[in-house]
Amino acid sequence: MMPPQQEIDIAGRIPAINRSENVSVHAEPTECPLGDSSTNHEIHMPEKLQMVPCPSSILSKALHPITLEFEDVAYKINLPTHAHFMEPKTDRAILSGVTGIVRPGEIMAMLGPSGSGKTTLLTALAGRLPGKISGGITYNGQPFSSSIKRKTGFVTQDDVLYPHLTVLETLTYAAMLRLPKTLTRQEKLNQAESVLVELGLTRCRNSIIGGPLLRGVSGGERKRVSIGQEMLVNPSLLLLDEPTSGLDSTTAQRIIGTLRGLAQGERTVVTTIHQPSSRLYRMFDKVVVLSEGCPIYVGNAYRVLDYFGSIGFVADAAVNPADFLLDLANGVAPDTKQGDQQEFHADDQNSMKQSLISSYKKNLYSGLKVEIHQNFQDPNSYLTRRPSSHSSEKEWSTSWWDQFNVLLKRGLKERRHESYSGLRIFQVMAVSILSGLLWWHSNPSHIQDQVGLLFFFSIFWGFFPLFNAIFTFPQERSILIKERSSGMYCLSSYFFARMVGDLPMELVLPTLFTAVTYWMGGLKPSPSNFIFTLLVILYNVLVSQGLGLALGAILMDVKKATTLASVTMLTFLLAGGYYIQHVPPFIGWMKYISFSYYCYKLLLGVQYTEIDYYECAPGGVTCKVLDFPPIKQLGLDNKAYDVVALTLMLVGYRLLAYVALRMGQPR
The missing domain is CATH 3.40.50.300 (P-loop containing nucleotide triphosphate hydrolases)
Structure with a gap:
């Protein structure tokens, strides 16, 4: 049997400690x-x-x-029931x-x-x-x-x-x-x-x-x-x-x-x-x-x-x-x-449990209610003793800007191993050098090759950031649920801190890629053409990343999101305007939802103008670039329209990701 109450207090209770009523971070040393x-x-603890x-x-x-x-x-x-669908749940x-x-x-x-x-x-x-x-x-x-x-x-x-x-x-x-x-x-x-x-x-x-x-x-x-x-x-x-x-x-x-x-x-x-x-x-x-x-x-x-x-x-x-x-x-x-437990049948156990539950209701329940x-x-x-009205919940929360700064610093420290990993840098630079060698100083008269390089830019920097961004929210789901449930920060501060924290490596790698491949590939050796090409690629990266974030936030399952992303990018690839110029009208609308289409079109518009010519036949016969079938089908005008379309996607995908997180997380 349990010892008397006085003995329990000696062994199991800590004497009251005299402390001040106010909480202070610089509290005086006490006993604990x-x-x-x-x-x-090492702690040697007897009965006390x-x-x-x-x-x-x-x-x-x-x-x-x-x-x-x-x-x-x-x-x-x-x-869940696996029997006949008419069976009640x-x-x-x-x-x-x-x-x-x-x-x-x-x-x-x-x-x-x-x-x-x-x-x-x-x-x-x-x-x-x-x-x-x-x-x-x-x-x-x-x-x-x-x-x-x-x-x-x-x-x-x-x-x-x-x-x-x-x-x-x-x-x-x-x-x-x-x-x-x-x-x-x-x-x-x-x-x-x-x-x-x-x-x-x-x-x-x-x-x-x-x-x-x-x-x-x-x-x-x-x-x-x-x-x-x-x-x-x-x-x-x-x-x-x-x-x-x-x-x-x-x-x-x-x-x-x-x-x-x-x-x-x-x-x-x-x-x-x-x-x-x-x-x-x-x-x-x-x-x-x-x-x-x-x-x-x-x-x-x-x-x-x-x-x-x-x-x-x-x-x-x-x-x-x-x-x-x-x-x-x-x-x-x-x-x-x-040795007798094997003979103690389940019916006896259930009977004993029910007896204990009944005893609780008879002997303890009414006393607890009283x-x-x-x-x-x-x-x-x-x-x-209610807390006074001036002690509102805002007293225990930090400002939005402080939350953003702390989350940004924490995110950069946590993901520094991932963002600046040698394997990821090797992956991008290997593809960059390989593509530069394949298109090594391509002749401007070989316009088909140069157009292919520009389309490769739009596709590679659509796939790569998209599939990296898919993992973002599913991997942090458990931590986000825990910290949001504790009221540590608002969702918007976390969301923007994550977006900003991902920018350095998301923008550094495509910049290095473009700097290597552009000049090795024999594209127009003009600083302005290079800068505008780089800006278009970076913009495409941000749009693609936004789509990956949205898919990950909506599904919160990496396998499902990866499968859907593969189908989506395949659709964008086919509707991008490179492989098929004459798309049937009933399905031609798909190109307008493809960011690869707008990126590819902008890259062509940056690289060529309506007064450019290329050698279209042996003997020095030249033709207008605008008459080249793939370019003629897309056109080189309406650049502002293409930028607006990418901007809407940039904002829309991220807004969709935020709404999905908001609906799936505690407020």
Whole structure:
């Protein structure tokens, strides 16, 4: 059985720490659990939590404490049916009638076997669960809002981080984006440094995060970086999904100890945890135990063994309470021997689960409802202490321009390995030199060859940027969803920062390509002709890139977007005016939606004029360039019309990409 309450408080609770009410980045050193102000990460912890000096300000009090209440929360999903189409759709209940309350200063842990609905419930409490949720979830008696979102930290089970940024860079950029503009840049840097020290990340501060194909910091260190990003904003409500998964016992102890310290700062902490040790379990104030989406216990952690003992399930004195609860949630009785489990049939397990659910409804449910309703009437409750009107959500947001600058710098650092990769430069320059050799000093009288080179310009710099841009948004989808859900920045600042950040390499490579191939290919050796040719190619690159961004944003699937892009570019290639001059009228309209058509036409207009001649027959017979069939079909006039058409595509494709992102992302 669990020790008496007084003993639990000694082992599992941190004494109250006297802190000032105001949040300050330059907070005085205080004491925090398992803090790490040096590079020595060895922690010897007996039954008590160690208290060590901590320079961090993340343990200061929350600005606006939040009491989280949830009543009869239920959630269903529609299961796809593969039978006859007339068969009605079936629903599966993920959550059913979950009720509870957690106040500032408390840690609530959600326990249960895999698939019991822990993550779904946590996501619902964070306001990030799609679909319709029945029941009520309130924050200080109010529904979820943008203001609540900015006061909430949410740490997902999967660490969604940029792999090529270092630990310090990751926390610094998050601080620049999430901390209020009332703080100076140095104060934000100090906050990032404090979090880094507090979480024991000093040794790996300059190590890259890494990913599946890139070696970086360890899994535990990545988890701490994810938690640190949420700690930066001094959240009033902190929700964490499996924060100790994949961590060793010492690191897990440090993480939960830090959460304990955060809760002592009048924060509300809710976490899912799969199988905590007895030491970790003693740090929790409240637990929610789920079995197939239904609660079998909700209440104080130290009373759980007494409760189950009162309904006939007595735990062994030496058992870990968490293991005992998981056995019950799986329908395994505590007195079932290991060798007898094979004879414990599924019907018996289901019967036991239903018995536990019924006992919860009979013994605990009504008391939880009374506790929630009494909390509304308590004059000392946080529900009655609303934040003042001057503390609006704008207080915690940076300006659009600051968001743009930070996102631009972060994007350039993250993608520098990709933009300036030797393989990509080699790819472009190899094609440039090869095409220059194939068209080596082509004779102006061989107009067919020169026209072919100009068409190659329009096609190559349509394909290459298009297929590079397709990967942009699908690759960053998870990070974009996470950061937008946290209210870190507005979508427009991210979108424009990404557009500007891609320009250097998108424009440098075609410039080098054109500079090499143009002069090797024997085109008009005039600086003005070269400059205008380069400008047309660069404009075509931007239009093509915009189409790739739009396809990627709409489909958010690289394979589907690549397939559609291949069909689109093949259509543009055939309708570009080079291979077929006499297109049937019923399909001739396709050339007007092809940017390759307008680019090719502009390149011809830059290279030739109506008074140019070429040798059309042996013996020095010359003909007007305008009479050459491919050029005659397209014409050399209406350049302004072609520029306007490309401009509309340039703006239209990017606008389409933005709208697709807006519709697919949280606001």
